[in-house]
Amino acid sequence: MSNRLFGAGVALLAAALLAGCERPPVDTVQRGYRGTGMELVYNPRIELRVAEANQAPPVTPPADSDAGPKARDIYKNVPLLGHLSVAEFTRVMAAMTEWVSPEQGCNYCHDPAAMGEDSKYTKVVARRMIEMTQHINAGWKPHVAATGVTCYTCHRGKAVPLQVWFKAPPQDKRSDFIGDLAGQNQPMKMVGMSSLTYDPYSLYLLGDQTIGIGASTALPTGHVASILHTEETYGLMMHMSAGLGVNCTYCHNTRNFKSWEGSPPQRTTAWHGIRMARELNNDYLEPLTKTFPANRLGPLGDVAKVNCATCHQGVYKPMYGAPMAKNYPSLLVSAAAKVADGLPPPLAEPTRSVLYFGVGSATLEGEQAKGLTQLIATLGAKPTAKAQISGYHSAAGEKAANEKLAKDRAVNVRDAIVAGGIAPARVVLDKPLQVGANVSGEDPSARRVEVTVK
Numbered sequence: 001m002s003n004r005l006f007g008a009g010v011a012l013l014a015a016a017l018l019a020g021c022e023r024p025p026v027d028t029v030q031r032g033y034r035g036t037g038m039e040l041v042y043n044p045r046i047e048l049r050v051a052e053a054n055q056a057p058p059v060t061p062p063a064d065s066d067a068g069p070k071a072r073d074i075y076k077n078v079p080l081l082g083h084l085s086v087a088e089f090t091r092v093m094a095a096m097t098e099w100v101s102p103e104q105g106c107n108y109c110h111d112p113a114a115m116g117e118d119s120k121y122t123k124v125v126a127r128r129m130i131e132m133t134q135h136i137n138a139g140w141k142p143h144v145a146a147t148g149v150t151c152y153t154c155h156r157g158k159a160v161p162l163q164v165w166f167k168a169p170p171q172d173k174r175s176d177f178i179g180d181l182a183g184q185n186q187p188m189k190m191v192g193m194s195s196l197t198y199d200p201y202s203l204y205l206l207g208d209q210t211i212g213i214g215a216s217t218a219l220p221t222g223h224v225a226s227i228l229h230t231e232e233t234y235g236l237m238m239h240m241s242a243g244l245g246v247n248c249t250y251c252h253n254t255r256n257f258k259s260w261e262g263s264p265p266q267r268t269t270a271w272h273g274i275r276m277a278r279e280l281n282n283d284y285l286e287p288l289t290k291t292f293p294a295n296r297l298g299p300l301g302d303v304a305k306v307n308c309a310t311c312h313q314g315v316y317k318p319m320y321g322a323p324m325a326k327n328y329p330s331l332l333v334s335a336a337a338k339v340a341d342g343l344p345p346p347l348a349e350p351t352r353s354v355l356y357f358g359v360g361s362a363t364l365e366g367e368q369a370k371g372l373t374q375l376i377a378t379l380g381a382k383p384t385a386k387a388q389i390s391g392y393h394s395a396a397g398e399k400a401a402n403e404k405l406a407k408d409r410a411v412n413v414r415d416a417i418v419a420g421g422i423a424p425a426r427v428v429l430d431k432p433l434q435v436g437a438n439v440s441g442e443d444p445s446a447r448r449v450e451v452t453v454k
């Protein structure tokens with residue numbers, strides 16, 4: 001073979017191998033101390049495309065919510081938004097139409113002859129979506145901060161959000177001799193065209209498989225993370241990077257991926273994001289499975305679910321952090337969550353509890369104390385589970401006093417759990433990943449203790 005032919009062959013091979021890479025030139029932005037490799041690489045052409053897709057839609061200013069009759073005085077089936085004035089109610093309906101079904105219009109959810117009936121599944125889903133949106137904004141401030149979300153954050157003018165996921169069907173093991181692929185060895189879009197495991201979402205954004213893979217001690221102390229487990233973690237990380245359009249260094253100092261001390265604060269926000277996506281999938285979307293018609297379900301009959309890309313769509317903050325939610329006050333607070341003491345109801349799930357405190361208080365009262373009782377019962381029923389407790393405070397007030405208050409809250413919860421008959425070794429205090437609250441002012445959802453049960 002002549003050298004020239006060989007050269008051409010090499011060039012072709014190189015072109016084929018590089019076809020999956022991004023075409024230069026690219027820009028880099030330094031985000032950490034020089035020499036530490038804390039740089040982000042951007043591709044201006046991709047940025048341009050993503051930027052177009054991430055413009056917030058125009059808003060009509062809120063109507064006076066106290067003026068005139070209330071929606072519930074006029075309409076018959078408005079359990080969620082009935083407290084709004086008719087003018088504000090109508091504005092929210094018009095906005096929802098723009099966000100979710102601009103082409104189909106009001107009739108996408110309504111039977112025009114009977115607006116109050118729940119005859120279309122889309123209306124039933126929409127009502128639950130309103131509750132979900134309120135819950136994200138009121139209950140997940142550590143992730144969405146004051147920016148919050150509206151229907152548009154996910155829907156972008158489409159009835160089905162562009163980025164959703166379904167469970168992947170298991171490998172078809174016919175008579176081939178390939179063995180168990182363990183979901184690997186096929187380039188999958190969801191893990192950034194790598195051939196990592198193809199369904200990290202079911203493991204981490206529906207299930208709660210542990211994400212850590214690095215051992216915390218130099219010598220082996222029973223830490224077991226298999227290669228498969230490691231690849232699964234990397235699969236999730238590839239999705240998070242692609243979903244946000246950032247490199248690993250947006251959240252990690254690559255000197256030590258595990259270390260929280262060395263990580264940028266965005267990693268803490270991401271930590272909450274993982275838990276939030278998991279909760280939305282388990283508590284809001286999965287229970288709607290039977291409500292959806294079969295053509296909306298995935299190959300395994302499961303409902304479409306959210307991941308990071310559903311909201312972020314390729315940018316570090318959805319729509320570059322445009323605070324559109326603040327223009328829709330009725331989507332910011334959960335009407336159902338408002339109890340007499342102004343605190344959100346305690347969260348008591350098998351693996352996570354959140355208990356809320358009054359201003360300046362480190363004692364749990366009323367409903368919150370009931371949440372604690374439930375947590376003790378959960379721990380009693382799972383004799384091998386451990387509870388990890390972190391205390392938080394609101395942004396208002398003096399720093400040192402606030403930090404002490406956050407700690408007192410955690411210590412009191414620990415003492416109460418131990419007093420409830422749980423062995424002290426099973427209850428550990430954990431320094432919160434984020435001490436400064438992510439919100440400003442006196443926010444009831446910030447004055448809390450979070451307990452993870454593992």
Ligand code: HEC
Pocket residue numbers: 074075076077078079080081082093094096097100101105106107108109110115116117122123124126127
């Ligand atoms: C994406 C789904 C969706 C779209 C689109 C939508 N609505 Fe609604 N609509 C709802 C839901 C959900 C409720 C119930 C709200 C509640 O539970 O408080 C509702 C309730 C209503 C009611 C109260 C009916 C009654 O008697 O109880 C009226 C009136 C209404 N919508 C008007 C409109 C108009 C006008 C439009 C178009 C500009 C529209 N809606 C578009 C979901 C939708």
Ligand code: HEC
Pocket residue numbers: 096100109122123125126129130133149150151152153154155159160161164280285292296297304305306310311
């Ligand atoms: C966190 C992301 C997210 C937010 C926020 C959100 N949705 Fe959804 N929505 C979804 C997902 C995921 C589905 C399931 C997709 C499907 O229909 O198969 C869905 C489905 C729907 C559907 C059914 C559409 C169809 O044709 O099957 C309606 C209607 C809807 N949402 C309305 C709303 C409204 C109204 C809001 C705001 C109050 C809202 N959504 C907020 C993620 C979201």
Ligand code: HEC
Pocket residue numbers: 211212213214215233234237238240241244246247248249250251252257258266267268270271274
């Ligand atoms: C948007 C933020 C974000 C991005 C981008 C990101 N990570 Fe992560 N990473 C996290 C968070 C949060 C955790 C901890 C998750 C948990 O414990 O629930 C984590 C955990 C890890 C771990 C496990 C560390 C341990 O405890 O053993 C590894 C390894 C890792 N990431 C690698 C990567 C790689 C490689 C990339 C780029 C492909 C990446 N990450 C991109 C946020 C991020």
Ligand code: HEC
Pocket residue numbers: 136143144145146147148149153240244266267269270271273274275277306307308309310311312316317318321
């Ligand atoms: C329900 C919509 C939604 C989902 C789902 C979601 N996010 Fe976010 N995320 C937001 C919003 C809104 C913000 C902006 C908050 C702010 O302004 O500080 C944000 C902010 C962030 C930030 C902070 C960016 C910065 O520069 O400060 C990170 C990191 C992040 N998200 C990671 C994730 C990861 C990782 C996932 C998936 C596990 C995820 N998000 C899922 C809505 C979402």
